[in-house]
Amino acid sequence: xxxxxxxxxxxxxxxxxxxxxxxxxxxxxxxxxxxxxxxxxxxxxxxxxxxxxxxxxxxxxxxxxxxxxxxxxxxxxxxxxxxxxxxxxxxxxxxxxxxxxxxxxxxxxxxxxxxxxxxxxxxxxxxxxxxxxxxxxxxxxxxxxxxxxxxxxxxxxxxxxxxxxxxxxxxxxxxxxxxxxxxxxxxxxxxxxxxxxxxxxxxxxxxxxxxxxxxxxxxxxxxxxxxxxxxxxxxxxxxxxxxxxxxxxxxxxxxxxxxxx
Numbered sequence: 098x099x100x101x102x103x104x105x106x107x108x109x110x111x112x113x114x115x116x117x118x119x120x121x122x123x124x125x126x127x128x129x130x131x132x133x134x135x136x137x138x139x140x141x142x143x144x145x146x147x148x149x150x151x152x153x154x155x156x157x158x159x160x161x162x163x164x165x166x167x168x169x170x171x172x173x174x175x176x177x178x179x180x181x182x183x184x185x186x187x188x189x190x191x192x193x194x195x196x197x198x199x200x201x202x203x204x205x206x207x208x209x210x211x212x213x214x215x216x217x218x219x220x221x222x223x224x225x226x227x228x229x230x231x232x233x234x235x236x237x238x239x240x241x242x243x244x245x246x247x248x249x250x251x252x253x254x255x256x257x258x259x260x261x262x263x264x265x266x267x268x269x270x271x272x273x274x275x276x277x278x279x280x281x282x283x284x285x286x287x288x289x290x291x292x293x294x295x296x297x298x299x300x301x302x303x304x305x306x307x308x309x310x311x312x313x314x315x316x317x318x319x320x321x322x323x324x325x326x327x328x329x330x331x332x333x334x335x336x337x338x339x340x341x342x343x344x345x346x347x348x349x350x351x352x353x354x355x356x357x358x
Contacts (some may be wrong), residue, residue, distance in 0.1 A: 098332040119325045170225070185221070218268070230274075234277050237279070237280040260284075285344060314345050
């Protein structure tokens with residue numbers, strides 16, 4: 098059902114985790130991919146993997162960019178159009194988090210940076226891409242978080258705020274850009290990414306987190322990539338404005354009755 102052959106996809110935050118998995122899957126489905134992220138060496142490695150999986154041996158366009166800078170957002174879009182002269186799919190996946198609590202020294206600086214990357218850059222890139230996506234009757238997939246749907250006052254509060262804003266932007270743009278552009282959001286729960294791998298004992302932490310989930314597992318990036326590819330394809334042609342959760346049941350856990358055994 099999923100056919101992305103010769104579609105052009107711009108995926109931000111694509112050197113690792115969900116973004117890397119999405120570009121790899123897109124490539125295997127025949128798409129031409131633009132990969133955008135700050136880490137050049139990781140981008141190059143994943144780009145080589147994408148090319149090897151492409152049935153057409155398409156080499157991804159690799160763009161090193163910092164989405165705290167408006168000019169880099171504009172450059173990423175312009176270079177994609179210059180290379181392919183069209184755009185079918187925009188995946189707004191780039192995002193950052195910080196864990197300073199409300200009122201901590203420097204918390205507003207972290208807040209500003211989070212909102213700039215997680216919201217402002219998405220808004221700007223969507224604005225730039227609208228004309229091209231309308232012409233191709235394309236799709237936008239915003240990568241949000243299950244954390245947008247449940248409040249955690251003591252951890253990642255600004256991150257949750259940014260993702261809640263992204264959900265509202267998704268629904269607003271779905272109405273505004275219809276019928277030519279579909280806009281949906283993917284809201285993952287806990288995913289095996291570099292964030293978890295950087296913890297002191299990642300195996301123990303992931304095992305513990307898995308036990309807390311009703312499905313007793315932590316998602317792999319490929320799980321989320323499959324959902325993104327579905328929303329990018331004509332298989333989801335009747336969907337727009339949807340906030341699609343993939344969280345191993347995280348949102349239905351009773352916080353007073355968590356079973357870890």
